[in-house]
Amino acid sequence: MRLIFIGPPGSGKGTQAKLLGKRLGLLHFATGDVLRQAIEQDTPEGRLAKPYITAGRLVPDDVVNQIVSARFRSPNRPERFVLDGYPRTLAQAFAFDALLNEVGLDLTSVVLLQVDDDEIVRRLSDRWTCPALTCQATFQTNSKPPRIPGKCDVCQTPLHQRDDDKPETIRARLRVFHDLHDAILKHYAAQNRVVEIPGRGDIETIYENILRGLRQKVSA
């Protein structure tokens, strides 16, 4: 099985990609980890990526492509994998297609963990934080609400929402996600490789749905 795994922030994508890797014996290939590894091992590609990571900037397409390509050309190249975080641009998708073609591997499917934007905003904007510097307790309105609404259990300070947890920040992240991934999904849909899985329910339910979706796709 060779998979690309795509899902918006807050969809549980990372959790499911790791589970698939562990249970199906696929290499869980997370771009962040691969980049860090290349830098640690001080490979030529790692040296190219390092200044961007250090500055907290996005590593350019061609550098990411080179790192992935080096990994797939190495003697211990991944034969069965689930990619998590790559390709993240259409240019990366084209480069990856060419790479697989060159090394003679076939992509099985592209899994899209589908969760509506409104649901993501509900999930991720759930967190409230105590602004008192000595406290900083966090609460979740659904799963771990404060005893008195809007007030910290520990010190009674009115709770506030961090910028990262605010609906407008989450919507901005979702816009970036769609800008990048809608094109990638269209690209793979044209190859008839996309399997769309509803990202609802608990971890095991979603996992079962993914397996069922993949089985149907492979046998079709």
Ligand SMILES: [Zn+2]
């Ligand atoms: Zn507090």
